[in-house]
Amino acid sequence: MRIRTGDNVLVIAGKEKGKTGRVERRFLDEDRVIVEGVNLVTRHMKARPGVSQSGRIQKEASIHASNVLLICNKCNEPTKPKTAFLDTGSRVRSCTKCQEVIDDAR
Ligand SMILES: [Zn+2]
Structure with missing residues (x-):
């Protein structure tokens, strides 16, 4: 999910x-x-x-x-987020519309 x-x-x-x-x-x-x-x-x-x-x-x-x-909390568009990996190795969700990372790195 x-x-x-x-x-x-x-x-x-x-x-x-x-x-x-x-x-x-x-x-x-x-x-x-x-x-x-x-x-x-x-x-x-x-x-x-x-x-x-x-x-x-x-x-x-x-x-x-x-x-x-x-x-998306960046562009306010509804999106099916995709999983992305930061340089730090943490897994985040990114927006398919504006390509911004949605989750704060935790
Ligand atoms: Zn977005």
């Missing part, structure tokens, strides 16, 4: 197409992500001891990682 937690992504398929948001969680096994404010579903929670919220609550449901594109 090219997407990481904290990335800004654009939804390119499904009913939430065109929305952008920050990736909150990833499910690596299923190749799915939860994007903040995208694909909201209403859950009906029963009041129970230990449950802080009850009633109807809006919650994000996961979407498939192939339905989102990373938004």
Whole structure:
């Protein structure tokens, strides 16, 4: 998966197409992500001891990682990042549009 937690992504398929948001969680096994404010579903929670919220609550449901594109933090274009290697040997993602390195070297 090219997407990481904290990335800004654009939804390119499904009913939430065109929305952008920050990736909150990833499910690596299923190749799915939860994007903040995208694909909201209403859950009906029963009041129970230990449950802080009850009633109807809006919650994000996961979407498939192939339905989102990373938004480049350099050129602001949606991109499928490619893997690049710095002189230091660290692996980073780079933008296919502006060729800039997206990740800060860590
Ligand atoms: Zn870019």
